[in-house]
Amino acid sequence: MKRITCQAAVQLLLALILHLNLSAQKTGTIQGKVVTSDEQKAAFVNVFIPGTTYGTTTNNDGIFTLRGVPAGQQEISFSLIGLETKTVKLDVNENQLTDAGTIVLTEKLSVLEEAVVVANRLNQFAAKSTEYVAGIPLKNIDNPQSYSSITGALMEEQMVTDLTDAMKSITGGGGYVKSNEGNISVYLRGFRSDAYVKDGMLSFVRVPVDPQNVERMEIIKGPSAVMYGSANNNVSSYGGVLNRVSKKPMEHKSMELSYSTGSWELNRLTADINSPLDSAGKALFRVNGAYHSENSFKDAGMQRDYLFAPSLTYQFNDKLKISLLTEFFHTKRTLTFANGVANTVTAKTWNDLAWDYDKSYWSNAMAGEMSSKTVTGFVEYQISPRIKSTTGLSTAEIDVEANFLRLYFTSDTTVQPWVLQYMPRTAGSIHAKQEFSGDFDLGKLNNKFLAGASYVRVYDRYQRNTGTWIRYDVVDMTTGTSPTYSPDAHQQLADAAGITATRTSYDTYSAYLSDAISFNDYVTFLGGIRYDRNSLDNTFTNGVEGTNGYDLNAFSYKAGLVISPVKDQVSVFGNYMNGYNLVSPGADNTGEQIDWDPEYAKQWEVGTKIDLFEKKLMSTISYYHINIENQVITSNGEQFQNGTNTTSKGVEVELIANPIPGLNFVSGYTHNKAYYDETPEYRMTYSPENLFNFWGSYRVMKGDLKGLGCGLGLNYASETFVNTTNTFGSEAYTVADATVFYDLPKIRFSLKVDNLSDKQYYNPYGQAQKPRNFKIGITYQL
Known part of the structure; x- marks a missing residue:
């Protein structure tokens, strides 16, 4: 039955593409x-045919591209x-790219009087x-x-000199921390999502x-399985997805x-160099680099980082474009793990x-060394004015030789250092995808669609101490x-503890479809x-293959309606x-081995968006409700499904404004209630109830002081708990x-x-945050 369904879907997709090619004007x-x-x-300029x-x-x-003209x-x-x-006349040729050149727009001084209209007057925080x-x-x-x-x-x-600092300005997060490996973890709508x-x-x-090498960070909220797959490894969590958009070559x-x-x-030195490689502007090259050296406010702690990120694009013609994006990173630094507390601790907070x-x-x-290399390529081909093909291939790999410190508090006054050693660890991913996108009209309807297939492989090979932790004497x-x-x-x-070598891997084969239908200028439906x-492959432990591998099928969906x-x-x-x-898979209460169904999270959300005064005022206000089903619960050594469900619900308010030339601010408020349904009086771990962020x-913009500016930021987080009984955590x-x-x-x-x-304060992992500190910088642009 599944084979017939997949075959029918493929035939339908091919028929749709054929129809679009035949009917395209x-x-x-x-x-x-x-x-x-x-x-x-000049960003955000409206380009249109009257x-x-x-x-x-x-x-x-x-830069603008207007297709389907x-x-x-x-x-x-x-x-x-x-x-x-400004209005210009252009001759548009069938199936060809028309170069409009550079359009110069002059300021309307009669309206703005003495205001100087330049790019900086636009809403700098609206993307x-x-x-x-x-x-x-x-x-x-x-x-x-x-x-x-x-x-x-x-x-x-x-x-921003550390990507964690950029997370201060997100709305809808539930607290952000550096993960144990030094990457970014954000608790979106109560659930952890990694970058x-x-x-x-x-x-x-x-x-x-x-x-x-980051152009911007995108925080996509709510379950996003249709576009990004499962929540395994906190990639596409139930709370959302962190997408890191890298810098691309420019013209x-x-x-x-x-x-x-x-x-x-x-001491931090960075470089961003961009240049066309030929007179026609078909080959574009850009390279970003960084050196970062910093010690800690503590009696020990250091990091030495190196980044090299070249990228290249080549536009063969108006239909074919290839892009190659690479990133190579190396660091030597002291590393810490999330701290823990024993039941004998009577204190209520890290403080x-x-x-x-x-x-x-x-x-x-005891500083460790880590390196990563990421290579991503895209091939974009305009099949017709209405249909585009995008082929993507990305490989990423890390190498780690490091020790991680976890402080385990045995009482209010004593602590035992635990050390985890990866010597070595090699992990990474391969992701290949093929997508077809289209934009066409059917009478008064406008339809935008994406149909794709992808293959993902994730692997992890590591050696660490038998028993995981080396435990030092209590201090x-x-x-x-x-x-x-x-x-x-x-x-x-x-x-002396011994070494355990472990190898894990899994593959995911996917097919997906996303479609947006605009019935008119006021109603749009999005489905996927x-x-x-x-x-999942069997795990190898010290060269011996286990029997824990399994296959699991999953279906995901989304549906949304917008009325303007x-x-x-x-x-x-x-x-x-x-x-x-x-x-x-696991054993149920009879001891029988069960292939459990996938665990699912379902979200419904309602809200409003505004975009007024040519993007000078933008806001999103929403209420969401997420419920997890099919959880596998372990109790007294037994497992069963459809056990305790989890609920996360809340309100998010985001406001981005540019009320007058030169003044920009972004602000957000989040109220979240995340709990297990059987114990609603307790909050889920690591997720504060209230968050507020502001940067203005x-x-x-004119006169002798033109270019002088100042900014102020505020962040508030309510208390956060690290255990399910809410007896210990971080202060607000x-x-x-x-x-x-x-x-x-x-x-x-x-x-x-x-x-x-x-202020002396701790994040939910028990990591002391930096006290008052300063940075001075100088940037030269050409």
Whole structure:
């Protein structure tokens, strides 16, 4: 039956593609760039054919591509509030790319009087145009799913030198931490999600990520299995997906060099160089690099990082384009694991323990080394003006030789260091996908679709101590003493404990379809389905193959409706979608081995989005409800399914505004209630109930002080618990950051102070956060 269903689906897809090719009208594509009169890139400019539905907007670099334009002479208009509207005539040829060149828009001084209209007057924090959420190009206002974006402009203002710092500005998170490997973990809507997606492709990189090659971070909220598969390894969690969008080559020459210094011997040097490789602009090259050196405010702690990220694109013709994106990273640093507490601890929070905030209980001599390499390639082919083929292949791999410290508190005044050793660890992923996307009209209906198939392989090979942890002697924290570490002595302990070599892997074969139907300018329906065949291999332990492998099939879906009472400005939306996780076979209460069904999470969400005054005011307000079903519960050594269910529900409010030229801010509030249905009085672990984030900045736009600016940030998180009985966790905290910057035509000076009140606080993993610290930076642009 499944074979017949799949065959019918393939035949239907092929018939649809054939129909589209036969019925497509004679059209072409227009591409160009828009700048302001002072040669600044003009983002968010409306590009459209008057009197028709053909239109688009420029991206952050002022680039636009308008596809499916009827062949013949066309009038193309360019408009943005504060700039003079301009119309040009272009001859569009069938199945060809028409170059509109560079369009220069002048400022409307009669309206803005003395205001200087340049790119910086636009909403610097609004980047809501993406195809990674639904797989098809939908404006945020027409998308029934919630998502947030942390833009490059925001990260630049905040002087982000660690990707964890960028997470301060997300709405809908449930707290953010550095994962045990130094990567990013965010608790979205009560569930952990890790930053393992890069440019829409799986990139299983369980090591730190340097922010230098990040164009923006996208936070896609809610179960997103249709586009990103299972929640295994926290890739596509029930709360959402973190997608890291990397910097891509651009059509113009540019160079940016930056140096930062600051507290605890911070020294950071970055470079971003972009250049066309030929006069026709078909071959584009860009390289990003970084060196980062920093010590800790504690008595021990260090990191030394290196990043090299070259990328290349080549446009063979108006139909064929290839892209190659690479990233190579190496770090040497001290590493810590999530801390733990014994039942004998009577303290209620990390702050109540008798430990020294400035003491690490660790040693720089135990620093470990990690490296990662990611290579991603895309081949884009415009089959017809209405249909596009995209082929993607991504490989990612890490190598780790490191020791991780976990502090286990045996009482309020004593702690036992536990050390986990990976010597070595090699892990990674391979992701290949083939997608066909289309955009066509059926009468008054507009239909955008994506049909794809993908293959994913994830593997992990590691050696670590038998029994996992090397346990050192208990330390009395009231005496001020610290444990003594020696790499040689520790290796002797590790050898005595023995080494266990483990090898795991799994494969996933997928087919998926996403489709958006716009019935008119006011109503859009988005639907999607996905089928996954997950095949988990037997685990090898010290070369001996186990019998724990299994196959599991899963179906995912999504459905959403958007109604816009005011076109392109106000919409109300609702969605219903699911996600799933893999469940290993186990024995039921009779001892029989059972192949459990997948665990499923189902979400419904309703809300409203606004996009007013040419993107000067944007907001998303939503209420969501997530329920997990088919959980496998272990009790008294027995397992059973359909046990205790989990519920997560809450409200999210995001506001992005540019009320006057030069003033930008982004703010968000989250209220989340996540609990097990049998014990609703207790919150789920690591997820605070209330979160608030704010960042605002002002830049002088005219006069002698033009380019001078300042910014202020606030973050609040309510208490967070680390156990299911809610007896221990992290205290609520409020922290403030501030910055001052001065932009000259080619040079930028920056000063940033984090944690202005010098507050001592801990994240949910029990990791002490940085006290008051500063950074000074200088950037040269050409």
